[in-house]
Amino acid sequence: MTCQKTGHNFTKIAFKPLHTNLFNIVFLSFFLTLGCGKLYSQEIKNKKNPLPTVKQTDKPKTASTDNVVKPVTDTIKLDTVKAKKSALDAVTKYKAKDYAKFDKKAKTLTLYNEAELYYKDIELKSGIIVLNLDKDEVYAGRIKDSAGVLTQYPNFKQGSNEVQPDSIRFNFKTKRALIYNSRTEQGEFKIKAAVTKKENDSVYFLKGARFTTAADIDDPEYYFKTNKVKFVPNKKVVVGVTQMVIADVPTPLVLPFAFFPMSQEKSISGIIIPSYNDSNTRGFSLQNMGYYFALSDNYDLTVLGDYYTNGSYAMRFESSYAKRYKYRGNVNVRFENLINSERGYPDYSKQNIYNIQWSHAKDSKSNPNSTFSASVNMGSSKYFKRSINQANVGSNLNNTLSSSISYNKTFNTIPQARISLTATHQQNTQTEEIIMTLPSLQASIDRVYPFVGKDGVKKGFIKNINLQYNLSGKNYFKTTDSLFFKPQMFQDAQIGMQHSIPISTNFKLFKYFSAGASTNYQETWVTKTIERTYDAEQAKVVDKTVNGFDAYRTYNFSTNLGTTIYGTFNFGSDKKIQSIRHVMRPTVTYSYTPSFNQYYNNYVVDASGKIGQYSPFDNGLFGAPGKSNSNIVSFALSNTFEAKVRDRDSTKTEPKKIMLLNNLNLSTSYNFDADGKDVLAWQPVILSGGTQLLDNKMNVNFGAVLNPYAIDNSGKVMNVYNIDNGGSLFRMTSANVTLNYSFSNKGSGNEEKNTQSQRNGGRNDDLFGTNTDLNDSRNSQFANKKDDDKDVITEFFNSHIPWDMTMAYSLTYSNAARENKITGNSIMISANMDITPKWKGGISTGYDFVQKGVTFTQFRFERDLLSWRMAFNWSPLGTNSNWNFFIGIKSGMLSDIKWNKRSTSNR
Structure with a gap:
């Protein structure tokens, strides 16, 4: 006889032939029953089934119905045996269109038709998904449609990595996977492999792989074919023997190994492969060979070079930099040593040319009270015409190179003050003349209205009187290509400063006229003047430069009167051109500048002793003051013509406005003090x-x-x-x-x-x-x-x-x-x-x-x-x-x- 208890512990009792004694039999049975009952020290609770069986029904589940698989927690603590933990230690959601079937004996969950499984950061979609709880493994594959065609390819996504294979096996515990005919994208690369082994979250091994940047991975225009690949997502791809295939035709381009950086966060430094070329005058060459330095997230550097077999070479340094909400810019420095032909030939020549470009822009959000900008393009005048690595047609035909670097600062004082430092450069590539200011200074204090009332209303002649202060200073250079940044250039520099205090006012006159008056006091400082004499030995007038501080002061007065006149010519609303509007703005300005002949000296003009006059400030930075009175009336007239025409769209009731002339301007002036010889009264x-x-x-x-x-x-x-x-x-x-x-x-x-x-x-x-x-x-x-x-x-x-x-x-x-x-x-x-x-x-x-x-x-x-x-x-x-x-x-x-x-x- 066998007695089975609920705990599945068995006790076998063998009965020998005994005398029939009812008392002994009942006593022995009761004792053995108590003995077996003492084997249990606690009550055992019934376990809940973690995966309820879902029976197949005729009606498919809706897409909005999600099933949840929760991790199982065992409440029984045994002294010797530890319960096995499932790899599914998080909530698992799943759904399917046709059915979700759970096999209790095999411990598998099968999802069929538009199946989806979600676990932690893993998303799996496929035609069929089989989840094996005993092996902690999932399988996904395609299914056949009614025509027998395989559809619903798996889509496996973990974090930012996404794979689209024919089938996949994934182990939740080891995080390993086997992927067949996988397709994935990493940056610009598209990768397809016959077999992919996922070692862990960051390393993949591929067999029979092809990778390309073409849009269609299954039928690309070109691809790189290799049998062994180590792939680290978002970091790198390391391959073995690799062959380039174009239009499914293998090419002779075979590499024993290759490394492709795939970082999306930071660029990778690396060698830049040169290109081959040849020239009739310089021989064979390697061009654009160099190295790219990814120095940091904020700036980089590219070094490029060219070399010709006749000895010509070129170097280029290109760098870009940026800092969010601060600034951005780039710098290009180019140098070329050009040799034409061979030494000893009549067409042999050697020349060094260079070009420097710098562009910088400051974000206004960083500091609204100051700005810094740069736009530099300077170098040899013949650079764009003779460069061996440039084909800048527009630049070649241009005759001017210009640069500007400026810094502006606003001081929030009362009144407000501004300062500006600017370095400029103008270069004529035909004459090779260079004009530079290093730097020029501009400073000003905003207008002050000394007679305005407490109410702040500026109305009338007196209350509108205002004055301000302006300062202009220059360090001026005029040189040529051959003397650029040589001692002679700095010796010929001119330094000067000009102060001005303008006072002005404006007011209405006779209701329809706007009038204004102004005067300006100006003081000019220079560090170089001239002394003009007649040199008898050379038989000509010579100018001698005198170093030292000197200054002159000038002032002038001007007034203006202007108005606006409107005229309309109506032709009738039934006409195509309904009306023409003419707006005229005439302005009359009178200005007076007195003579400043105290700043003029006499000199001998020729050997006969003829006397002439000159100013020590002639040819100076700000020019010389006027020697004669300037008593000028200027006339200006601006016109605009606008027409109203009937709109072609008959549903519109309003006429259409058309601008006939944006502007038609005329200007001239009359000088009352003109002498009729050197100066004529009327200007053109x-x-x-x-x-x-x-x-x-x-x-x-x-x-x-x-x-x-x-x-x-x-x-x-x-x-x-x-x-x-x-x-x-x-x-x-x-x-x-x-x-x-x-x-x-x-x-x-x-x-x-x-x-x-x-x-x-x-x-x-x-x-x-x-x-x-x-x-x-x-x-x-x-x-x-x-x-x-x-x-x-x-x-x-x-x-x-x-x-x-x-x-x-x-x-x-x-x-x-x-x-x-x-x-x-x-x-x-x-x-x-x-x-x-x-x-x-x-x-x-x-x-x-x-x-x-x-x-x-x-x-x-x-x-x-x-x-x-x-x-x-x-x-x-x-x-x-x-x-x-x-x-x-x-x-x-x-x-x-x-x-x-x-x-x-x-x-």
């Missing part, structure tokens, strides 16, 4: 105007100079009015007209295309061609394009071909000495067009009607190769003729995979 009439036409797309500006005086046979202006000399009232000595027209069938209009060329001193449009930076040619209008190809093609052929055009026309007329000719007449045109959805083309050209020749011309072509870009630029004419071909991967991570071929000019 200056006429200027401008307007916008064709929906404000065409800007038209014009100007002319009208001289009332006649000229003699030698072309010199006489003190005789032109009308008294048998001519018209005015003689037009010069005139100009400029037109700029930009039009496009694109909705957004033209954008700035040539920001680097503008920074180099060129134009920001492409009338002089686009700027080609040979350091990095990946940027293009295709770079960020991620539209579906089919949609792009369909939209392209169902609409107009996108295009844009920019046109500039300039006409200049000159007749100062009866030459009566057109001195300038040219047109420039730039056009860009989307030839196909993947092809873009452009042309920049022009024609000079005076020189009768084609101006600068450039042809541009660009092809979008999805993850690749191909571009070709060709300038066929002139001394700047060149061509450049580029093909490479768009991704910045693989920017060294490219081929760049270009012509080299003999400049």
Whole structure:
């Protein structure tokens, strides 16, 4: 007989043949029963089933119904045996469309059709999911649809890492996984592997892998094929033998190993692979070889170099820096040692050129009371014409380089004070003349109204009287390329300071006139003056520089009177042009400056003893004071013309306003103290105007100079009015007209295309061609394009071909000495067009009607190769003729995979 208790402990009792004794049998049974009952020291509670069985039903579960699997807690504490803890130590949610079935015996939970499982930071979605509680493991895979096609691929996401394989097995306890045909994205890279082994949260091993930056990982334009990969998400990819495959065709490009940094937080330092080129005058070369230094999160440094076999070389240092809410900027320093031909040949030459660029901007949020900015572009005048690593067309055709560094500070005092320090640089690349101020100082104190009342109302002549203080100081240099930053440059420097105290007031006169009066006291300090004498040995007048402090003081007075006149010409509401409005603003200004001949000295002009006068401040920083009285009345008239026209839209009742002339200005002056010989009484009439036409797309500006005086046979202006000399009232000595027209069938209009060329001193449009930076040619209008190809093609052929055009026309007329000719007449045109959805083309050209020749011309072509870009630029004419071909991967991570071929000019 076997007696089984609830605790599953068994006691076997064997009965031998005994005498039938009922008492002994009952007593023995009762004793044994008590003995077995003493084996238990506490009551055992019934355990709850952690996974309730979900029976399959005909109706699917709704997506909003979530089931929860909670971790099991055992309340029984045994002395010798510890209960096994489940790996699922957190709340687990799951759902499925068809069914969720729990097998109690096998301890598995099966989710079918649109299955989802959520555990901690793990999200798993798939066609089928099987959760094994005994092995602490989950499996996910695809399912077949009604046509037998595998669908609902698994999507496994843990934290920021996401994988889309064919199937996956994951262990919750060890955190390891086996992933088959996984697809994942890491930054710009897309990775696909036949088998992926997840070692832990930060290390993956891949077998039979391909990685690319193409959009379609299953059918990429190119990929890198390798059999062994160690992958650390968001940090790096280390691969074994790797081969590049283009259009499923293996290439000879094989690497024994490769390392790809994939950090999203900080750039990684690394080598920049050079490109090969050749030149007829400098031999073979390696260009743009160097190293990128990721110094910190706030700044970096790129060092690049070129080397030619004839000894020419170039170095470039480029750095960008930024600090949020503080400042940002970049610095470029370029140096080139150019050698043409070989030593001993007649065309041999050697030259050093350089260029420095610095751009800095301070965030106004950091300190609203002070600003600091810099825009520097300085260096050799011939740099952009002769550089071996620049194709800056706009910069090459520009004749001026300029720089400015400024610091401004506002003091919140009463009255408010301001100070500004500025360093400027102007360089003419044709004459190689350089003008610099290092630095110039501007300081001012705001206007003070000494006669204003306690109520603060400034009304009338007296209460509007105000004065202020201005200070201007300069450390001025005028030099050339050859003397730049050499001792002679500093010896020729001029230092000066000018103080001024203007006093002014304004008031109404006769209700319709605005009147004003002002006077200005000015004191000028200089550290250099001149002493002019006649040198008998050289038989000419010479100026000797005198070092030492000197000063002069001047003052002047002026008053002005102006008004505004409105005139309207009505033509009737039934007319197309209903009315024209004319606004005139005439101004009359009288100014008087006395003679300051006390600051003039006598000197001998020639050997005959003729006496002349000069000022020691001649050729000085602020010029010399006036020797004669200046008693001048100036006239100015500004006009605007505006029309009201009937709107084409018949539903609108109000007429449409159109600006006919934005401005039409005339100005001249009359000097009462003119002597009629050196100074004529009337100044030429200056006429200027401008307007916008064709929906404000065409800007038209014009100007002319009208001289009332006649000229003699030698072309010199006489003190005789032109009308008294048998001519018209005015003689037009010069005139100009400029037109700029930009039009496009694109909705957004033209954008700035040539920001680097503008920074180099060129134009920001492409009338002089686009700027080609040979350091990095990946940027293009295709770079960020991620539209579906089919949609792009369909939209392209169902609409107009996108295009844009920019046109500039300039006409200049000159007749100062009866030459009566057109001195300038040219047109420039730039056009860009989307030839196909993947092809873009452009042309920049022009024609000079005076020189009768084609101006600068450039042809541009660009092809979008999805993850690749191909571009070709060709300038066929002139001394700047060149061509450049580029093909490479768009991704910045693989920017060294490219081929760049270009012509080299003999400049």
